Amino acid sequence: MSLGSAYAQSDSLRTLDRQLSRYSQQRLPEKLFLHVDRPFYVSGEIMWFKVYAVDGVLHKPLTTSKVAYVELLDKEQKPVLQGKIALQNAAGQGTFVLPKSLASGTYTVRAYTNWMKNFPPEYYFHSTITVVNTFGSVTKATPDQTATGIDAQFFPEGGHLVKGLTSTVAFKINDQHNQGVAASGIIVDQRGQNVAQFSTLKFGLGSFSFTPTEAGATYSAIIQLPNRQTLTRKLPAVQEQGYVLHLAPTADGLTITVQTPTPAEAADDILLLGHARQQPFVAVMGRFRDNKAVFTINKKDLPEGIAHFTVFNAARKPLCERLYFTPPAQQLAIQASINKQEYAPREKVSLQLATAGPGAQPLAASASVAVYRLDSLSTASGASINSYLWLASDLKGHLENPDYYFSANSPEVAQAADNLMLTQGWSRFRWDEVQTAPRPAPTFYPETSGHWIQGKLTHRGTGQAAPGIPVYLASPSRQPRLYSSISQPDGRLQFDLRDYYGPKEIVVQTNTQVDSTYQVEIYSPFSTAFAPTRHTALQLPESLRPELAQRHLQAQVQTAYFKKFTNQYTLPQTDSLPFYGKPDERYLLDAYTRFKVMEEVMREYVPGVLVRIRKGQFHFQVIDHLNNVPMTDDPLVVLDGVPIFNTNKVIALDPLKIQKLDVITSRYFHGRQIHQGLVSYSTYKGDLGSYKLDAHALLQEYEGLQLQREFYAPRYDTPQAQQSRLPDFRNLLYWNPQVTTSAAATDLTFYTADLPGRYVVVVQGMAANGLAGSHRIFLQVKSAL
Structure with a gap:
């Protein structure tokens, strides 16, 4: 009977990978990436962005959702700007006019689809921008001479420290601005004896090994900060029983070792399940020998990107988990060149773009291009599409300089990436959801045809749901549009709107001749779930005052002379017929x-x-x-x-x-x-x-859906335009979210402004086969004689 039970447990474990595959089919992940034109703005400027939509498994353009929701959040997680962006062919574009009343600070840009609201908000796209209200005063930053703003966290490999078992412990040390801090220190036991030493490797991350000898003992880290102050933090508690996992790269792949000090726990079979982006790639049964189980993963079986390794016991309970990162072997190669390196003010710039895939073969791609001026305020670079899709989108929390982990194939970069995997691991699902059958229907569905307006119908007196009632939604206009819905058993309403752009009034009602006791409520389509963030008050040193004064002047000049050109829109191609078509x-x-x-x-x-x-x-x-x-x-x-x-x-x-x-x-x-x-x-x-x-x-x-604002930039292609007395103080020279490359090089042109300085050309792109890439080049504008 016990033998039969053991076989039943093994068979039950072996079904976990199939359950995960079915779960992934029913919960196909979506990802969005936003190319935001610049990292720094002053209040009153326009923020431009392009949305790329991909499936979360293969990273290929995904055309399922037709609407993306983009928000600008302040430090209190309150949206200050919101937009509904139409997606066509897995891409869209939009703008936010940053109000002149907007306070100085660091703001979060986030984006998601209706389908993505089924998943934790950490899964939404997030990036940060800095906005300075130049009508206010510059706050002088004073160097932090204390350890008050420093945060240190420690993460045992696999999840736990267990008495008598050697563990790798990763750590991260951040300042109040969420930036890594270089530090070193020692680990002491409760008697103050030194048991381990450590130091950061990159971005405040590092790892060390040590063996806890007492269950319930208190181990502490004494951290030496760069300002010679010390910080003490406790390590996670040591367990008497449990499991420890250790992953070691080898020449042929990976070796994963699971240990436990308890003979009773070592008597059962365990399962090592590996998956990447919710797709299982390995499921291996294992058995303990001398309280140790060893698994070997061949290098050719490792998927690109982040792989999750989870160990389950016979009761199908996850025991420990570990992440491992394999950089993608291929990316979209973007070649960008300009006709020269130095330009005069108001001179024409010719930019050539070409994209290629494996073997340098030409590969068509959808791309976006931004050209802006670099100064002391715009030193930070935005996220690249490749590092976001393969790395940042699958990790929880802020990621400092994700492009570094793609920069070189070196032991230091590999170790830094492993430290990152140990400190910021994250899974978008819970294993109990995977093992639940039947699974509940998702709360939110993809908007496959256009924007949905959703709401609820209730009885006016009781507030109870009113099912099975026809409800009509209309937007009065010269082109009549009427939508209808029948309330669900819980009173939910859904109107499938197409060609609904801009702000309008809507009228929602039931047939009042039949019954007038119903009440309609319309829901906001924007998510009310927020990922935890850590924003501190923006502090700018006094040395930046000249740059801020110049940016203030730039913004005011552009508003004064060119505002009328920035409020022009490309009207969408909509059906000119009324909702009922051609009448009889x-x-x-x-x-x-x-x-x-x-x-x-x-x-x-x-x-x-x-x-x-x-x-x-x-x-x-x-x-x-x-x-x-x-x-x-x-x-x-x-x-x-x-x-x-x-x-x-x-x-x-x-x-x-x-x-x-x-x-x-x-x-x-x-x-x-x-x-x-x-x-x-x-x-x-x-x-x-x-x-x-x-x-x-x-x-x-x-x-409704946001209208597409036309990007305006003056052209100096005639002597009269060259000699115009209107000042041109543009910080953003060029923005084009609709570049399509082909086998031949794509030619783009724009003109420099009156401001001398160094400018950066940023190109982001994606091909139909999922290859993504980014590229930067620089140009110089010299002073006018």
């Missing part, structure tokens, strides 16, 4: 003798709609053109797209404010609703004229 009958009322009463208009000019009075109430009957007989029920009647359910109110409309009348003379299907024809009135301005909405209708301002 159309009446332009200006072509007829004008009547002052709508009843006369309907009776005299619209033979396809009969006007009837029953019990003192007006009713319309549309004549079915197929059978030439009137349909029995009232049609759907709309004014500028807004349904009117009481025909008496239609008759009361002022016909002099109505421009045209459309009629559908057959059954009209709208969503899951079937109507006996349709009658649509349109006012001259698309503003409902003098019609007053029903008191039970919800009228709300709602921001």
Whole structure:
């Protein structure tokens, strides 16, 4: 019987990799990357960005979601700017105008899709920018002479310290600005005896080995800081029983060793499961010998990127976990060249771009290009798409200079990457979710066709959910748009909006002729979950005052002379037809003798709609053109797209404010609703004229998808333009989020401004096969003679 139980346990363990595969299929991860034009702004400037959408497994462009949500968060995690960005072919673009009232500080830019809201907020894209309000005073920073702002954390490899077992312990030491601090120190036991020494390797990260000899004993780290002050921190508690995992790279791959001091725990089989981006790549059963189990992973089996190794016991409980990083062997090679290295003010710059894949073969890619001036304020570089997708997006918390881990194939870089894996490991899922069957349906679904407006329908008096009720959403305009939804059992509503751009008013209502006791609430589509961040007050040294004064002048000059050019938008290509398409009958009322009463208009000019009075109430009957007989029920009647359910109110409309009348003379299907024809009135301005909405209708301002702002830069291609007296103090010379490379080199041109200095050209790009890359080159603008 015990033998049968052991086999059952082993078989149960072997199913874990299949369960993970099924989980990944049902919870396919998405990733977003934002190329933000610059790292530093002054209040009043425009922030430009491009969104790249990829699947989280293969990092190939993913076209599933059609909307990305982008936010700018302050240090209190409160959104100060929000935008809904349309995604086409797995890419989108947008802008934020940073208000002149925006306070100086470090702000978080985050982005996600509706589907990504099913996962922890750490999974959203995050980056930081600095904004300075130059109308305020410069805060002088005083060097921190104390250890108050220093944070030190220690992480045993695999998760635990166990009595009598040697463990590798990683650590990270950060300052108040979340930057690594170079330090060294010793580990002492509770009697003050030195048991280990350590020092940081890179970015405040490091590791050391030691063997705890007593369970429950207190071990402490005494850290020597650069300012010769010391900091003491306790190590995690030592357990009497448990497991210790150790990963060691070899010439052929990896060796993973699991140890336990307890013979009873060593009697069971264990499973080593390796997965990368939720895809299992190895599942090996193991057995302890002398309280030790050893696994060997071949190098050819290791996936690129971050691999998770998790050890399970016979009860399918995860015992310990370890991460390992393998840099990707291939990336998108971007070649960028300019026609010379030094330019005069207002001179034309010719930029050539070419992208290639393995073997230097030309490879088409979608790219974005930013060119901005470098100064003492813009020294920080933004994230590169390759390091973000392969590294930063799969780690929790702030990552200092992720590009370093791709810089060279050297032992120091490899050790630094391993220290990073030991200190910032993270998994997007919990193993109990993987093993749960059946799994609950996700809360959020991908917006595959356009933006969704979601809400809830309740009974006005009780607040209880109202299921199975048709609800209509309209946005009054000259191009009528009407959307409908039927409330779910829990009262949820979902309206699938297409071609909805910019701020507009929406009207949401039920059929008040049937029941007026319902109340509608519209939800915000932005996530209310936030990843923990650590922002300190922005402090700028007095030495930066000249640079800040220059940036202030630049921003004011640009606002004064070029603001009218920065508020131009590319109108989206939308359907010019109303929501019901081409009508069967159309009446332009200006072509007829004008009547002052709508009843006369309907009776005299619209033979396809009969006007009837029953019990003192007006009713319309549309004549079915197929059978030439009137349909029995009232049609759907709309004014500028807004349904009117009481025909008496239609008759009361002022016909002099109505421009045209459309009629559908057959059954009209709208969503899951079937109507006996349709009658649509349109006012001259698309503003409902003098019609007053029903008191039970919800009228709300709602921001749709963001319109695409056109980037403006002056061109000095004529002598008159060259000699213009308008000052050109642009900090951002060029921004183009829609560059498409091909087999031949792509030529781009722009002009320098009046400000001399060093400028950087930043290119980010991605090919259809998932290869991503970035590149930087520099140019110099000399002073005018």
